[in-house]
Amino acid sequence: MPVISLFSGSYCNEKQVLREIGVQTGYRMISDEQIVDQASRLSHIPENRIARVFSDKTSVFNRLTRDRERSLAYLRLALAKTLSEDDLLISGFAGQLIARDIHHVLRVCLIADMDSRVAAAAGELKISQPDALKRIHREDEKCAAWMHMIFDVNDPWRASLYDISFPTDKTASEKIAEIIEKSIAASVIKLAGRSRQAVDDFTVAAHVEIALVEKGHTVGIDVREGAVTLTINKHVLRLNRLETELKGIAGQLPGVTSVETRVGPGYYQTDVYRRQDFEAPSKILLVDDEKKYVQTLSRRLMMRELESAVVYDGESALELAREDEPDVMILDLRMPGIDGIEVLRRVKQTHPAIEVIVLTSQGSEADKKICLELGAFAFLSKSVDIDALSKTIKAANEKIRKMQAGRKANQTDG
Known part of the structure; x- marks a missing residue:
């Protein structure tokens, strides 16, 4: 029907x-x-x-x-x-x-x-x-x-x-x-044979899309009677290697009879294909009113494959937490308007899963005690070594991943 x-x-x-x-x-x-x-x-x-x-x-x-x-x-x-x-x-x-x-x-x-x-x-x-x-x-x-x-x-x-x-x-x-x-x-x-085949192909395409995107790949997908065509629309340095990986992922799925790859018009543009690593800390938010410092910090983290978004005040941090819920927030303590302690308090009240790392040059032992009691993951000085900060971010991310895995396991058992 x-x-x-x-x-x-x-x-x-x-x-x-x-x-x-x-x-x-x-x-x-x-x-x-x-x-x-x-x-x-x-x-x-x-x-x-x-x-x-x-x-x-x-x-x-x-x-x-x-x-x-x-x-x-x-x-x-x-x-x-x-x-x-x-x-x-x-x-x-x-x-x-x-x-x-x-x-x-x-x-x-x-x-x-x-x-x-x-x-x-x-x-x-x-x-x-x-x-x-x-x-x-x-x-x-x-x-x-x-x-x-x-x-x-x-x-x-x-x-x-x-x-x-x-x-x-x-x-x-x-x-x-x-x-x-x-x-x-x-x-x-009416649901004739050709339309039924189209539904089957739509189902296969959905499974292929999920299998690829869960491995960090985003490509065009077309399925005709089980034959899959994958279109690469961004430039990649090792095209053969990527094609082999894509075929390996899609080819093992039920309903797939064959897999071909091709490059699309976007392949010849300047944008570069990037496979997303979902195990890496992905949603990092830097919050600091010192623009030059935080922009430099963002670049230094990027060199260690830790990409981040940046805002410059507490109000923007709270708004972004509501709309996008970062995984890890790296938060300055002293800012005009809403300060870091108040941001931490509100974030932990409304989004307790966000791990907050306080990074300050002016914090006292009393500030550290308050922040840790409010639920901060760590309290660090801005003079901290960048590799030590990267390690702390990854530890916070690992805590998040374990909690997410636990929730998935509970949902599956339920």
């Missing part, structure tokens, strides 16, 4: 339309939250981190962690498992990840005139129309970023992306559901 994938602009009567489609078709509704939940259970990545891929804001640590790529891979696997069932109504962002050659999916768009959307938002949220317009524009930007990432188009409501588009300010919910019900009865979108 066909699957319905529905993508809607905000304040376009989506909830009512979904209810009507459910009533008329009897299809089971699948939301982004359900897909994210399944992806989280498959990957052991927290749901909030997976759901972040729907945002148009990428983590400052993503180039180090590949969280976005890993989350997308597991979302595709969750979708692939979902598509093994029939009679589904998949609404939201995740449904747009379904491969376009899966032909038994009816792709539906809901959109409305901006005046109608503004009026709906202002009435529902009890806000002014200018504020409602700003909110809608912000949400449309999020939709545009998502569709640009997937389809390389700037207009998320472009008609060519969908089988049917409905202006919800001009079409009643009941009528929309009636048209959709008639459409899914058409033989053209």
Whole structure:
């Protein structure tokens, strides 16, 4: 039976339309939250981190962690498992990840005139129309970023992306559901052999993507009847060695009949391919108002393969902790505004898993006692040898990895 994938602009009567489609078709509704939940259970990545891929804001640590790529891979696997069932109504962002050659999916768009959307938002949220317009524009930007990432188009409501588009300010919910019900009865979108093969290939591609990304590789993946083509879009010094490694990883997976590699257009650009080492400390945040010092420290750590992000005040550190949750924070004690002790206190209250290393040139024994009691991993002088600091960072990272492994083991046992 066909699957319905529905993508809607905000304040376009989506909830009512979904209810009507459910009533008329009897299809089971699948939301982004359900897909994210399944992806989280498959990957052991927290749901909030997976759901972040729907945002148009990428983590400052993503180039180090590949969280976005890993989350997308597991979302595709969750979708692939979902598509093994029939009679589904998949609404939201995740449904747009379904491969376009899966032909038994009816792709539906809901959109409305901006005046109608503004009026709906202002009435529902009890806000002014200018504020409602700003909110809608912000949400449309999020939709545009998502569709640009997937389809390389700037207009998320472009008609060519969908089988049917409905202006919800001009079409009643009941009528929309009636048209959709008639459409899914058409033989053209039945689950025929070619579409079933496309689902199987989508599943294989998801498993290949996960296997590669978990080994630190990010390449283009195409699967046709089990034959896998991997596209390398960044320059690499030892191409043959990389191709052999990629083939070795993908070739052992179930459903893969063959693996070929090729270089894409991006291969000849200046960007260099880099395999991510997930065992290395990856999300290091340096917090210090002495810009020259902290920038130099960041470069010295990079020479020891410890890359980091940098902020220059306590407020920025707390904001980044909320949004990106670094693994290790290296924190100056004396800063204008929110000082290091207060940052440490708040971080440990809200994100206790972050390991904080206090690095100061002005700390007393009393300061050290307070910081350790608040949960700091270590209290060091800025005169500390860079290799000793690197060793401390790696020790903090090892503590984090052991705790994460313990949580995974408990989830598996549960």
